[in-house]
Amino acid sequence: xxxxxxxxxxxxxxxxxxxxxxxxxxxxxxxxxxxxxxxxxxxxxxxxxxxxxxxxxxxxxxxxxxxxxxxxxxxxxxxxxxxxxxxxxxxxxxxxxxxxxxxxxxxxxxxxxxxxxxxxxxxxxxxxxxxxxxxxxxxxxxxxxxxxxxx
Amino acid sequence: xxxxxxxxxxxxxxxxxxxxxxxxxxxxxxxxxxxxxxxxxxxxxxxxxxxxxxxxxxxxxxxxxxxxxxxxxxxxxxxxxxxxxxxxxxxxxxxxxxxxxxxxxxxxxxxxxxxxxxxxxxxxxxxxxxxxxxxxxxxxxxxxxxxxxxx
Numbered sequence: 001x002x003x004x005x006x007x008x009x010x011x012x013x014x015x016x017x018x019x020x021x022x023x024x025x026x027x028x029x030x031x032x033x034x035x036x037x038x039x040x041x042x043x044x045x046x047x048x049x050x051x052x053x054x055x056x057x058x059x060x061x062x063x064x065x066x067x068x069x070x071x072x073x074x075x076x077x078x079x080x081x082x083x084x085x086x087x088x089x090x091x092x093x094x095x096x097x098x099x100x101x102x103x104x105x106x107x108x109x110x111x112x113x114x115x116x117x118x119x120x121x122x123x124x125x126x127x128x129x130x131x132x133x134x135x136x137x138x139x140x141x142x143x144x145x146x147x148x149x150x151x
Numbered sequence: 152x153x154x155x156x157x158x159x160x161x162x163x164x165x166x167x168x169x170x171x172x173x174x175x176x177x178x179x180x181x182x183x184x185x186x187x188x189x190x191x192x193x194x195x196x197x198x199x200x201x202x203x204x205x206x207x208x209x210x211x212x213x214x215x216x217x218x219x220x221x222x223x224x225x226x227x228x229x230x231x232x233x234x235x236x237x238x239x240x241x242x243x244x245x246x247x248x249x250x251x252x253x254x255x256x257x258x259x260x261x262x263x264x265x266x267x268x269x270x271x272x273x274x275x276x277x278x279x280x281x282x283x284x285x286x287x288x289x290x291x292x293x294x295x296x297x298x299x300x301x302x
Contacts, residue, residue, distance in 0.1 A: 049219040049243035050206055059199055068200040083266045084242055087235030087259065092200035106272055108238065113264055115234045121257055 003076075003098055006030055007131040010076045010100070013040040013053060014138050020045060024138040027053035027077040029061040029070070029094075036073070037061040053077060054085035058092050069093045078135040080128075083108035086115040090122050098127040100135025154227075154249055157181055158282040161227045161251070164191040164204060165289050171196060175289040178204035178228040180212040180221070180245075187224070188212040204228060205236035209243050220244045229286040231279075234259035237266040241273050249278040251286025 006028060013026025017040035029037040039056035043049055054077050062068050070092040078100040081089065086108030089097055097109065097116065108115045109126055116124040157179060164177025168191035180188040190207035194200055205228050213219050221243040229251045232240065237259030240248055248260065248267060259266045260277055267275040 043219050043242075047217050047219050048210055048213050049221070050201070050210055050239050051219075052242075055201055059201055062199050066198050068194050068198050068202075070200070082238055082242065083234050083259070083264070084238030085235075087233055087238055088201050091194075091203075091233065091235055108234070112269070112271065113234070113266065115264065118263070120263065 001033065003127065003130045006035070006074075006076045007078070007098065007100060007135070009035060009038065010053075010078050011131065011134060011138065013038050014078045014135070017041045017053070018138060018142055024142050025053045025077065025079045027057040027075060029057050030074045030076065031061075031065075031070075031072055036064050050084065052082065052085050054081050055088055058088050058094075062092065071095060074098060076130075078131075079103050079139065080107035080109050080111060082106050083113050083115060086113070089124050090116055093122050094124050096125040096127065098130050100130055101132045101139065102128070152184065154278065154281045157186070157225075157227045158229070158249065158251060158286070160186060160189065161204075161229050162282065162285060162289065164189050165229045165286070168192045168204070169289060169293055175293050176204045176228065176230045178208040178226060180208050181225045181227065182212075182216075182221075182223055187215050201235065203233065203236050205232050206239055209239050209245075213243065222246060225249060227281075229282075230254050230290065231258035231260050231262060233257050234264055234266060237264070240275050241267055244273050245275050247276040247278065249281050251281055252283045252290065253279070 010026040014024040018024035037060035042051040080103040165175040169175035188211035193202040231254040
């Protein structure tokens with residue numbers, strides 16, 4: 001499987017969030033070409049501000065491996081992670097992050113902070129823009145709906 | 152109770168982490184002068200890179216209030232939060248963070264990133280240096296011990 005195939009799985013997760021009226025962001029974690037964790041944003045349904053797709057996927061992967069170090073693992077996520085999730089990726093010693101669309105307002109990798117690539121801590125490699133327009137479209141659909149409902 | 156009293160409770164949590172050979176950082180969350188959550192770092196024992204004191208306390212407080220928004224809540228934490236935890240504080244709409252000692256290598260509030268005070272997202276007010284030397288001493292004790300054991 002290639003980056004597009006894995007991002008398609010992350011988008012499937014994002015669609016689950018959309019169905020349950022959560023902000024549609026999905027994530028998967030891959031180790032040795034196997035998907036070991038998949039999750040979507042569940043902040044509203046869990047009443048938990050930390051229940052972003054990335055955090056839930058990292059927690060699942062760590063539980064499966066029995067280790068907080070996710071060395072060798074890649075995180076695929078539909079939208080550029082926020083500072084919390086970018087920081088979690090560093091703390092987990094993830095090897096790489098592949099994201100879809102940027103988060104211009106609060107991105108923790110490129111857009112507002114550069115948390116995962118710095119000289120003073122574990123560095124995570126980054127690939128940007130995989131399935132960017134499809135990932136963004138899911139977000140637009142959600143926020144267009146919200147605007148429509150509030151009119 | 153004042154800031155010193157609340158930070159003493161956070162230090163009691165940090166000492167629990169020290170006893171279980173975790174990095175000694177403790178946190179509590181206060182709402183309307185009541186402590187609604189207390190936690191200490193448990194990354195090793197839970198095999199979870201997100202199990203920092205602050206994240207565990209935020210999750211507990213949200214579960215108790217049944218709401219991911221912790222508006223009006225104050226987080227007391229012995230060490231300056233990392234980017235993951237600073238980001239979680241923003242995501243949770245915490246009103247204030249009171250921390251003890253700085254984290255010069257990876258602090259997400261003042262030392263390396265200024266995540267909680269920015270014009271583009273929820274702003275959290277910050278008080279620094281409450282019980283700074285006692286909070287730092289717990290960290291020094293832990294890392295001195297580790298160095299001693301590895302010699």
